[in-house]
Amino acid sequence: MKYMSSAGEYNVEKPGTLIARAARLAPELRRPFAAAVAVTFVATIIRLLxxxxxxxxxxxxxxxxxxxxxxxxxxxxxxxLGLQYIADGLSQWMVALVGERYLVRLRSVVFAKLMRLDAGFYSRSKSGVLVSRMTSDIESLQEFASDGAVMALSNTLTVVGVAVALGVVDWQMALAVFAVVAVLVGVSAVFQRQARRAYDQVRERIGRVLAMLQEGITGVRVVQAFTQEQAQASTFGRVNERYFEANMAAARAISWYFPVVAFLRVVALGSALAIGASRVMDGTMTIGTLVAFLLYLEWFFQPIINLSNVYNLLQSALAALAKLFGLMDEPVVIDDRPGAYDLTEPVVGAVELDAVSFSYDPGTLVLDGVSLKVGAGERLAIVGETGSGKSTIAKLIMRFYDPDAGRVTVDGDDLRDITERSRVDALALIPQDGFLFSGTLRENIAYSDSSASDESVWNVLRAMGIDDWVRSLPEGLDTEVRERGGRFSAGERQLVALARAFLFDPSIIVLDEATSNLDPETEVQVEGALRVLLAGRTSIVIAHRLRSAERSDRVVMIDAGRVIAVGTHTELVESSPRYRELVEVWQRGTK
Amino acid sequence: MVEDRSNLGDLRVGVALLLRVIMRYQGVVAISILGAMIWMAMILSIPYLVGTIIDLVVTRSGMSEVWPLLGLLLIAGSIQAVGISLRRFFGFKLSYRAEADLRNDIFTHIQRMAFSFHDVTSTGALMARASSDLSQLRLILAMTPITVANLVMFFVVTAVLIVIDPVLGLTASLMVPALLYTSGRFAGRVVGFSFDLQERLSQLSHVVEETVAGIEVVKSYGQEAHQQRRLDREAETIYDAAIGMAKQRAIHRPLFEIIPALGTVAVLAVGGIRVLDGAMTFGEFVAFMQYLAVMVLPLLITGWFFANLPRAAAAAARIDELLSTAPDIQEPDHPERLRSGPGEVRFNHVSFAYPDGTAVLSDVNLTIPGGTSVGLVGATGAGKSTIAHLIPRFYDVSSGSITIDGVDVRELSLDELRHEVSVVFQESYLFSASIAENIRVGDPMASDDSVRSAARLAKAHDFICGFPDGYETVVGERGSTLSGGQRQRVSLARGVVRDPRVLILDDATSSVDAIVEAEIQTALAQVMAGRTTVIIAHRTSTLALVDNVAFIEDGALVAFGPHDELLATVPRYAAVLAAQVIV
Structure with missing residues (x-):
């Protein structure tokens, strides 16, 4: 891997470092937090009285x-009790306010960081893992914030307070109780270790159950087509049974721990009574003290059990923090360098690759000294086999990556010297699948500018000749595209992506053509819209079909990271045998 | 996501299912309830013992009388522990066993439900049945034994308190309804909020997923700030829900301590004066306090139980509804065997309409001679896929019949039918498993050699060997991603590995580029040779391979014959084809 992740600097073994850094993230919450602790303290004192x-x-x-x-x-x-109600309620409320406010901040900061990271980072990381930073990791912090924090705070204060109170009331009786409590703490530690292991396994296995369930549902047609219902059901049964077993392991731990705790409670009660009874009969203790002692005892055990549960929540919260900080520390590779300047307006749109080499992994060159000029307003098609490096060229032009050697320029300026803002304005990418965001059609077309008027959106649609299509939709521009544009065909998604780019009005367009077959009607519309969009702009088209190559001003053929032929379609058909082969394959498929 | 249908009918159906489940595991339930009863009896005896000891203390009776009672206390404590252990372990066993068994039932049932069911049922809904609905059921089941014991306990304690002292007993017992009500109200509200919170969390994760998946578009249009606003909005709504929940906690949770404490105050004031009046002993006074303390947790749990019961019952009702829906496609009672033959497929006056009444095919008569191939051609929605899907009985014809070598497909066992008719779908779905395992879905008994030769036939062998792990490369959601063309070739291999009598290719080469398709063409020619093949294709190059073309328009068979012949004689055919080579 090219960039080493610095995750691991933070880990659960160093809770102090983690918490200190966590506190630095939201300094404005320190005072409210202190206030919440103070109120909790007051509530505990009142309770102990x-x-x-x-x-x-x-x-x-x-x-x-x-x-x-x-x-x-x-x-x-x-x-x-009246005071306690107010103080307790206030404490719950204030701790939650601070915790939830903190989470809003954390979510925002982590997400902002996520979006600043470069394409290289995204290609190295599994998208599921990235998403889980923002979801399950922060959710385990949420669990701690909503339940754990108050519990940790008030139970700790209660345990300390009761211990002090017991000692004040009668230190000999207190010592007897502390001895029992010491056993309880030891037993709880053993239980927590066991339970943690069991629940880790439960979590892992429920993951498998759900994954297989999902697969069994989404793949049900294939399963039935090959009559694998029984095989699937028995595989699922096995996975499900393993989950049951993990649950029962946890159940076994619980089924010895809580009885032992209950027994210890009775032991504590018995020893307090034994000592207290003889002291009261000696006359060295009042009966009222004995009763008060018994009442305190009730409040000693539950908080300790609660705390051992909170400890689990705290552990996973710390683990989540460590992972989040690891992400926060990822270096931002693509960024404005000091002294970066804007492109000179108006942008002409001349793109050049000058002896560019690039590799994703050290040692495997994907591009090897590629030099390429695209004139302003020119339409250039890049062709080549899968894996030849043609998409990488597109990504370098978009500056998703920086080249290892050589340079990529727009209007003669190295992309690395240009401000992000200026580069973004000049270039637009149209990915293979069009990519739609959930929301309405209008939001997707006006993605670059949500303030665009309906009129300007309709102008775009009319210019591209797809206004009739939008009008034919039940809700026109307000049509919800549903998840990833699921209600539209591949071709329709392309249309939306083209309209989006047209409204954005960049000087240079990088288009990764769809490989899949579009239905014939839409294909015609896409062709028309594309003609309008590309007119007068520089365009680099990753071409997958003959017609795109034919319509381009020039064609570049890439093979194994090198340019092997450049020229017009007609020139290449004559001069390049490799290109001729490709064209023949294309022709067989379409004629 | 979660529809709140806790009406009365559901409640009845749901509770009936819960009772059926409980009866199914009656042994486990019985032991757990027995444990709960032992626990309850001991927990009741402990305050009594404490009270008796206190009375001995007050009367200065000497430690010799106290020791035996302390011994009894420890014995009660140990028996109580055994009771708790039995109650907990078998309570868990009941709930987890029932959950696992029901989940298996649901999965098996989903696997058996026909295409028509899955066409109209969302994945999310089915997932919810087997996950969140089941969890609600499990929680209620786990709490059932302890709730039975708790209810007995409240009754007994109230009775005991009233017997000791009617006035104080009645006063102190007010705690029971007060705490039950508070706890039930709290649980009811918090459940609502937590569903809401879950919903909002999933919306936020949706924004994150979308941004990660579309990061190139986001960056290309410089819309980081826009995405950030969307996320911050979601984070704020999560904040609102969480704070709403915190408010409920702040209002209710302190009451869980305050209400029992008020009980203690009542004991102090009323009981203290009764002790002074000589109406009760000091030991009884202390026992009263202990009884109140003992009841707090059970009361909270019971309040929770009844607050959650309607929801669990509604979940149970949804599960019951799913399990009691019979699949549309049924096995014949006395299946016939397929005769040996070339694989002739014949449609006799076949009409088909979806359950909602939409007619798709009308009176289709079509004979595909054994060993020949036919290409289905028609505009989108003409009924091509339906024709293909009727052969392996993914749907049943509305009228007419389909025969393979003279036997009606409805007379064959599904196993035999689908073993002889292999389908390669347009959407090439791969399981999270190795490539070899994915190919073996087509024939679990296939040898390594036949897996390889199927892959060679489908032109998949070369790219598979290019992976470091070769055929053991794990694909699907949890594995490495294959390109659309690679996925299609793996599923093509899966379709041919069992050497089926009839092969159906449902537009199976739609998402590969021309170069790859050209390779697959040669593979197809091999695969189709001498085998009855039905192929839906848009590309004319594919049509050059087939013996005959069936031209479908608006659900009717318009023409049947060799490609060239139709081109020459059927002008509409030429027109539809012309539309397809626009590219």
Whole structure:
């Protein structure tokens, strides 16, 4: 690989580095975060006061025989509960506000970075993995933000608070309870390791189940055509069973952990009672203290269990952060260099490749010293076999990549010296499949300029002779194209892509012609629209059919990364045997 | 995505399915409920023991009387642990087993449903049946045993409290409906929000997918800012949904603690005074507090259960609807065997209309002599594909019949029919598996040699050998991507590997460029030699290969004969063909 990814600098083993960097991303959220922590702290303190009030009610009221005190304690407790409701609610709310705001920022920043990365990065990475940075990785952070963060914060404070309170109430009893809790922490650690492993497996296997399910549905016609229903069902059954087994492994872990926790709870209760009973009977402890202690105990176990769950969420959140920062640190290869300047307006559109060499992987040259001139307004067809390097030429002209050697120029200026903005305005690519975005037809045609008026869109359509087609659609320009233009044929998608380019009005057009057969009617329309679009512009057409080559001003034939013939169609038919062969193949297919 | 159809009829159907599932695994259910009951009995005995110990403490009875009770407490604790273990493990087993079994049923069922069903059913809907709908079912099933025990427990605890002290018992029991209501309301709202959130998350991922897939167009038009705005908009809607959910949490969750605490306050105030009056012992007072504490989690869970039950029932009803739809294409009860023959295919007065009534073919009579090839020619929508799809019974004729070597295709077992009739589709679908495995879909028993020779026949061998892993190269969604032409050649190889009596090529060379098609042409000539072949093609070069052409217009067979003859005698044929060589 040409560019090494710097991912790996961040990893879960260094949570401090990760969190510090995460905090740097949104400095304006530090104050709100501090406020949220403060409110949570207050809420925890209020909660911890409850049992102390009850102790007073018992010792000062019930034991002392004072009704007034009992009622007073009850009234105070109700007051505290009112405060606790407000503080608790506020804490939940504030932590969520901060967390979700942070995620909005993170999504935006990561996506912006994703779009700045170059074609080389995209061809090295699987698109599914890129998408998962923005989806499953950020979603695991979301899970932490929406549930984990509050839990982590309030449960930690509660555990610390209760531990302190227990110690204050009676340190000997507290020690006995801490001993049990130490066992609980150990047991939880073992369980978490086991559960994590089990759930990793569950996640992996559900992925397979869903993938195979999807395949079984989308491929059902092939399955039936070859009567593979039973074979498919039994393969699926096996995959599904493995998922069941993974789930049961997790179930087994849960089925020993929670009973043990419940038992430990009773042990803690028993030891508190044993110590407390003898102390109360000695007269060294009040009965109210014992009851308060029992109440605190209830709040000690659940937070610890919660925290061990939160730990899992935190781990996957940190892992996600590490991956996201790895992406953020990818170098941006194609960018304005210092001192980059705009092309001189108006752009004439002369394109030249000067001794250009290029390789995707070091060692395998895709282009080997290609020199090529396209005059302003000229239509040049590039022909050659699959893999000859003809698409790479198009990509270099679009500056999706920079050449390893040599240079690509527009109007004599090296693309690397020109500002991105200026280059983008001068050039447009029409990819093979046209590529439509979800949205309306209007949005797709006016993609480069969403403020374009209906009138200018219709002008484009009329000029290209496809206004009748759009009018024939049920909702005209407002027709939803559906996913990737699924409701349109390949030819219709081409038409939209051509109209989009026409509205953009670039000086130079790079067209990767579709290989698939269009239905005859649309083919005629595409031809017509193309003629209008290319008139007066420089165009480089990756040609897959005879007619395109015939209509071009000149044809370049590429073979194994080199130019092997240049000239008009007629010239090449006479002078190049390789070209003649290609033309004959084309002719067999069409005549 | 998720239609909210939790009406009463669905509820009944759904609950009926849930009950059927529960009956199917009654052993597991019984053990889990037994475990839950043991757990419940012990959890009820623990506050009683604590209360008794406290009374001994208050009366200064001495530790010798306390120790045996502490021993009992530990025993109750251990038995409780066993109960929890049984309840949890078998509860999980019930839910996961039922989920896995139902998913298998759904998958098998989907595989059997005919083309007509898949034509009108979206992949997303079927995926939802076998994933999110099933998950809802599973969650409810997992919670069923504990809910049974919980309901018994609320009843028993309320009774116990009222027996100990009617006034305080009634006051404290107010916690039960209050907590059930709050928890149910919260669960109900949060479920709504979380579906909403899921929906919005998937919209955002859609924007990302689209941008990644179309990155060249985005960059070429300098529209990064436009895409960024789209994404930021989605991120904001996610924010709104998440904050809406947080609001519900902020409103309800504190109540999960406050309501039981209010119960404790009631015990303190009312119970304290009752103790002073001598109406109850101090131990009973403490036991009261403990009973309230013990009930909190079960109450929350039960509230959750009933809030989610309608949704799960609706999911169950959808699953039930899918499973009870019978496939349109049925196996004959007593299948005939195909006679040995050259593979003559005959259409006798065949008409076909889609279930919605759209007529496609009317009274087609066509005989394809065994071993000959026929090209189907006609404008888009004329009915070419339908003719091809009727032969292997992807659809059944509306009237008339189709025979292969004299036997009606409806009299043959589907297995035999589709084994003898091989189809190569226009969309060459490949499975996520190796190339060899993809070719073997055509004939699972094929030897390596026959896989290779099928690939050679389809002109796929050379490019396959060009891959580092050769025939073991994994393709499909999770593997490396093949070009359209390569995919078509692999599926062509898949079609011929079993050496079928009848071969149907459904526009199978549409997405290869002229150079590759020229190669496939020679392959086709070999494949078709001596085999009954029905081929739909746009390119005239393909028509030069076939023995006869069937010219279809508006669902009727207009002309049948050799290409040259039709060109000379049928002017419409020449016109339609002329439209195809415009390129």
């Amino acid at each position: 409850g049992p102390l009030v009850i102790r007073e009610g018992i010792d000062g009221g019930i034991v002392a025989g004072d009704r007034q005190t009992i009622l007073l304690a009850a009234a105070v407790y109700i007051g505290l």
